Amino acid sequence: MSEIPTSVLVVDDEIQIRRFLRTGFELDGFQVHEAETGAEALRAATMKPSDLVILDLGLPDMDGADVLERLRAWSTVPLIVLSVRASEDEKVRLLELGADDYVVKPFGMAELLARAHSAMRRQLRMARGEPIIKFGPLAIDFAARAVSINDQRLPLTPKEYRLLQILAQHSGNVVTHQFLLREIWGNEHVDDTHYLRIFVRKLRRKIEADPTQPRILLTELGVGYRLVASDPAPVPQPDQAAAQ
Amino acid sequence: MQLNPRLHDLGREVRGILIALVLIAATTAALLLLRHYFGILRGSILYLVPVMIAGYELGMIPALVTAIAGVFLSGYLVFSPLYTFQIASPQEALNLLLFIVVAVVVSHLSSLAKQHIQIAQKREQEMTDLYAFSRRLAAAPSAAEIFVAIQDHLANLVQRKVVLLGAADAGGESDVPESVRSTVTRAGHDEALEHIVEDANTDTWLIRRVSPRTPDFGLVAVDLGKVTGGELADMRHRIDDALADAAATLERLDVARALNEAKMRSETELLREALIGSVSHELRTPLASILGAATILHNAPALARDERLLALTAVVRDEAERLNIDIQNLLDATTISRQQVRPKLQWVEPIDIVNAAVDHRRRRLTGYPVTLDLDSNLPIVHVDPAQVEQALVQIIDNAAKYSPVGSPIRIAAHPHGHSHGRTVVLSVHDTGAGLTQEERRQVGGRFFRGPRHAVTTSGSGLGLWITKAFISANGGKVEVESDGVDRGTTVSIHLPMSAEEIMPEVESLDAEAMESAAE
Numbered sequence: 001m002s003e004i005p006t007s008v009l010v011v012d013d014e015i016q017i018r019r020f021l022r023t024g025f026e027l028d029g030f031q032v033h034e035a036e037t038g039a040e041a042l043r044a045a046t047m048k049p050s051d052l053v054i055l056d057l058g059l060p061d062m063d064g065a066d067v068l069e070r071l072r073a074w075s076t077v078p079l080i081v082l083s084v085r086a087s088e089d090e091k092v093r094l095l096e097l098g099a100d101d102y103v104v105k106p107f108g109m110a111e112l113l114a115r116a117h118s119a120m121r122r123q124l125r126m127a128r129g130e131p132i133i134k135f136g137p138l139a140i141d142f143a144a145r146a147v148s149i150n151d152q153r154l155p156l157t158p159k160e161y162r163l164l165q166i167l168a169q170h171s172g173n174v175v176t177h178q179f180l181l182r183e184i185w186g187n188e189h190v191d192d193t194h195y196l197r198i199f200v201r202k203l204r205r206k207i208e209a210d211p212t213q214p215r216i217l218l219t220e221l222g223v224g225y226r227l228v229a230s231d232p233a234p235v236p237q238p239d240q241a242a243a244q
Numbered sequence: 245m246q247l248n249p250r251l252h253d254l255g256r257e258v259r260g261i262l263i264a265l266v267l268i269a270a271t272t273a274a275l276l277l278l279r280h281y282f283g284i285l286r287g288s289i290l291y292l293v294p295v296m297i298a299g300y301e302l303g304m305i306p307a308l309v310t311a312i313a314g315v316f317l318s319g320y321l322v323f324s325p326l327y328t329f330q331i332a333s334p335q336e337a338l339n340l341l342l343f344i345v346v347a348v349v350v351s352h353l354s355s356l357a358k359q360h361i362q363i364a365q366k367r368e369q370e371m372t373d374l375y376a377f378s379r380r381l382a383a384a385p386s387a388a389e390i391f392v393a394i395q396d397h398l399a400n401l402v403q404r405k406v407v408l409l410g411a412a413d414a415g416g417e418s419d420v421p422e423s424v425r426s427t428v429t430r431a432g433h434d435e436a437l438e439h440i441v442e443d444a445n446t447d448t449w450l451i452r453r454v455s456p457r458t459p460d461f462g463l464v465a466v467d468l469g470k471v472t473g474g475e476l477a478d479m480r481h482r483i484d485d486a487l488a489d490a491a492a493t494l495e496r497l498d499v500a501r502a503l504n505e506a507k508m509r510s511e512t513e514l515l516r517e518a519l520i521g522s523v524s525h526e527l528r529t530p531l532a533s534i535l536g537a538a539t540i541l542h543n544a545p546a547l548a549r550d551e552r553l554l555a556l557t558a559v560v561r562d563e564a565e566r567l568n569i570d571i572q573n574l575l576d577a578t579t580i581s582r583q584q585v586r587p588k589l590q591w592v593e594p595i596d597i598v599n600a601a602v603d604h605r606r607r608r609l610t611g612y613p614v615t616l617d618l619d620s621n622l623p624i625v626h627v628d629p630a631q632v633e634q635a636l637v638q639i640i641d642n643a644a645k646y647s648p649v650g651s652p653i654r655i656a657a658h659p660h661g662h663s664h665g666r667t668v669v670l671s672v673h674d675t676g677a678g679l680t681q682e683e684r685r686q687v688g689g690r691f692f693r694g695p696r697h698a699v700t701t702s703g704s705g706l707g708l709w710i711t712k713a714f715i716s717a718n719g720g721k722v723e724v725e726s727d728g729v730d731r732g733t734t735v736s737i738h739l740p741m742s743a744e745e746i747m748p749e750v751e752s753l754d755a756e757a758m759e760s761a762a763e
Contacts, residue, residue: 024540036586059653084528088630089588089703091602104533106272108561178588194591197624201593205620212618214377222588 006120007048009223011041011067012082017105021054024109038062045071052116055099057083065097072098078119080112088222092176095224101173118172118228125171133168135216135229138207140168149207150176159184160203163196167217167227174222200225260298260306267294268313275321288318288343295347296401300353315344372481373400377486381493394454396489398466401482404447405467406756408454420465424449438480446470450480455491471742474710512579518579527571535564550637562607569641576634577706580713587628590655594622594657594668594739597629601636602655608641611649617656625668625682625739631714632670632739635722638707639672639735645701646733660738665721671736679726687724688712711737 001166009031010021022032033050034212036057045053053071057064063080071079081094081102091102103112118158125133131143133231137150147164157166162184167175178190185195200219218226271294278284291314299307323336377397384390390720390722391408398406407419409428420428423444431439438452448468454461465486467480537563547553579585595618602614643653654673661667679687681695693705712722719740726733 014529014533015531017536020533020536020540024536027544029541084532106535106564109536110539110543194624197591197593208583212620213599213616219593219600221592221596221600221633222590228587 005029006052007031007033007050008054008075008116009033009035009041009048010054011038011059011064012036012054013037013058013060014056017056017082020109021112024086024113028113033079034061038064038067041067042070044079045075049075050077052120053077053079054112054116054191055079055081056057057081057094065094068094068097068099076123077125078116080115080119082107091223092178095176096178100170115173122169122171122173133171135168135171135227138216140164142168147207154206156203158205160206163199163203164207164227167225171227171229174224175224180224185228196225221241257303257305260302261309264294264306264310264652265313267297268317270294271314272317272321283503283637286322288322288339289313291315291318291343292347292350299351300358304352305335308348311344311347311351314347315340370401372488373397374486378489379680381490382396384493384497387494387497390490390494394487395462397486397490398464398483400416401468401486402468402479404469404711407465409463409465413582419451419609421445424451424465427451427465440476442649443467446477450476450483452483452487454487455494456460458491458495461491461494468698477502483514515720517582519579520574528568531564531571535568538564552658565607572634573638573710576710576714580710584632585713585717587627587631589628589718591624591626592629592632594625594670595620597633597636598655598657598670598725600629601640603639604633605640605644607655608644612644612647613650613652614656615652617654617658619658622657622659622668623741626720626742627720627739628714632718632720632737635711635714635737636670636672638711642707642735643672643674643676643733646697647674651675667738668741669736669738671734673732673734676730676731678729678731679724681731684724684726688722707745711735716738 006029008023008025009017010032011034012018012021013036018034018036022034025032030052033044033048035044038061041053041055051228052062055064055067060069064083068079068081072075078100079098081099082088082105083094083102084105094102101115102123116211132139132141134140139148139151141147142165145161147156147161163180166180166183177193177196181190181192185192189195195204200217201211204214204217207216208214216227216229218228220226268291271290275287275290278287291310295307295314298310316329320327320342330345333694374397378391380393380397381390384393395406395408405419409420409432421443424441427439427441427449428451430454432459434723437456438450441449441451443449448471450582451467452464452466453459454464464483466479466483468476471479489588538557541547542557542561543553547557582643596602598616598618602609602616639656640653647653652675656669656671656673658669658671660669677694679694680696683696686692687694688708688711689705692709693703697703708722708724715737721738723736725736725737
């Protein structure tokens with residue numbers, strides 16, 4: 001990390017949860033601030049802006065979704081929502097309200113850290129405007145609108161490219177079906193998930209070594225998709241992938 | 245006619261008076277004809293005919309009007325001097341007075357006779373109804389039939405709405421107007437036999453226990469409409485008669501005990517479900533701290549060199565995860581037994597469901613060589629992805645639970661069947677304990693545990709029951725096969741395939757995309 005430590009604001013009313021989150025984040029090099037209530041969280045986010053917010057939904061004074069909505073009115077800080085068994089619909093709603101990702105309690109610290117780093121990387125990249133993003137063997141050149149796999153140019157239809165582009169812009173974080181459908185096919189198709197299923201299948205045949213065991217374009221069941229880079233899996237052969 | 249009832253009555257009277265005047269005119273015409281052809285001068289008695297007709301058919305007021313008109317016309321036409329309203333002699337005046345008295349008495353008597361006949365007819369009808377009701381009660385085989393009979397009979401009696409409340413298979417409170425509902429709730433709890441209340445339309449409602457002795461028979465709410473005090477007393481009397489008969493029949497059938505038991509059972513069930521729901525939720529929060537802390541300890545640099553401590557942190561982590569799974573199963577079981585499984589259908593890639601399930605049980609499957617055999621060309625299915633995944637996860641748990649570590653598990657996704665009734669099959673095949681014929685028959689029942697494993701392997705007996713409930717809610721079915729003890733088990737989820745119509749549409753969508761790519 002840089003000389004100024006990265007800071008995280010942990011919002012949860014359960015002291016034990018805050019305790020382990022503090023330790024977990026501190027071991028990962030974060031400076032940790034805590035808030036117990038929604039009001040405290042909003043105050044802290046204004047007075048001492050942090051680089052990341054972890055927001056629990058079950059707060060004593062206000063609904064976590066309200067905190068999220070108010071925060072998003074003026075801040076683009078990377079934000080991960082914690083909840084006890086949210087339904088798929090609830091997850092989608094939180095993502096649409098502007099959460100970068102969600103983690104369902106109980107969870108492992110590694111999982112939360114992975115989501116958090118993805119959300120922060122995305123923010124950083126948007127600030128810098130990186131022209132090329134890599135996901136394992138896959139490289140997306142936004143400027144040239146070109147996609148390659150192991151340095152081999154990959155022919156994509158415009159909609160396939162658009163799908164990959166949106167996922168790449170949110171790299172590592174989940175993007176909802178609704179968002180993808182709206183961006184690619186327009187508002188009247190937000191419920192046509194079958195469009196997405198078919199296009200994702202086509203895209204996987206082009207970019208995944210084994211389309212039945214995706215390593216790059218992952219499904220978040222009932223919610224959406226995420227594109228991930230952390231892939232030490234075998235490198236696919238470009239001709240094989242493209243030929244299918 | 246939606247007129248005010250008073251206005252309606254007035255209209256009827258006016259019509260009656262008009263008809264009475266026509267009758268008088270006709271009588272006068274007849275009198276004049278008789279006089280012309282037969283020279284009859286004294287025909288005033290003829291006016292008694294329209295008075296009687298009016299009294300019988302039209303009621304008291306038209307009859308009186310007829311009588312008065314008859315008196316005037318008699319005075320004009322019959323009593324001398326003729327064609328004036330003056331009376332010549334005291335004798336004549338007396339005659340006219342006599343006529344007036346007779347006319348009024350006749351009009352009154354005929355109107356009363358009519359009323360009595362009507363009442364008699366109505367009574368007769370009621371007796372017939374009551375007799376039919378008793379016969380129906382006597383023949384009723386169950387409480388439900390009796391309640392229906394009560395409802396029908398009372399509705400027929402009052403010709404308005406009747407709602408039965410609080411007993412088995414009876415209508416709900418929603419059938420009662422808003423303004424009456426609070427009284428109904430109160431009546432359900434207090435001792436009083438009956439309550440009388442007016443609703444928002446000033447209709448009177450009678451809310452009464454079906455039986456004064458047995459509260460379990462519930463309440464009946466009767467809309468009596470707009471009634472006067474006398475009518476109300478009469479109605480109450482007749483409703484009492486009907487209900488006394490019905491309550492006696494209900495008691496004869498010993499319905500009270502059955503109803504009471506059913507109520508107790510459902511209350512216990514509800515309490516248990518609520519307890520499971522809230523306990524599960526309360527357990528999750530501390531569990532989140534335990535699991536979170538364990539995962540941090542497991543990766544902590546300070547512990548990295550000590551294998552024994554690492555193994556301990558793994559135990560905490562894995563057991564916390566197992567507890568979480570058990571809680572999830574309890575919650576799912578609660579949802580199922582409350583019959584609240586409502587699939588949110590969407591188009592899903594079947595392979596995604598398999599991968600998610602395997603991913604969620606990655607740690608559970610450690611030590612078992614897992615083969616995935618997934619058809620990459622499966623049609624997409626229209627199901628609730630979370631429920632189907634949860635169903636598959638249960639099967640994977642069972643496969644690992646009843647197979648020795650190291651034995652292979654194969655998870656497959658394939659199409660099945662021809663043209664009609666085609667399905668997508670997600671199957672889990674293990675080489676473990678297998679099933680006896682008897683176990684295969686019983687497996688999947690709630691809380692069923694094979695007796696061979698009841699002692700050696702922990703479990704709730706909920707897993708396959710949850711699987712079956714979720715899959716059947718999604719329009720699919722579950723099949724269990726085994727070649728016998730220690731020869732492995734295959735559990736298959738069949739999901740309905742309905743993608744035929746949807747595929748071409750998407751293909752054409754892609755064709756558009758290809759064209760624009762070629763530009």
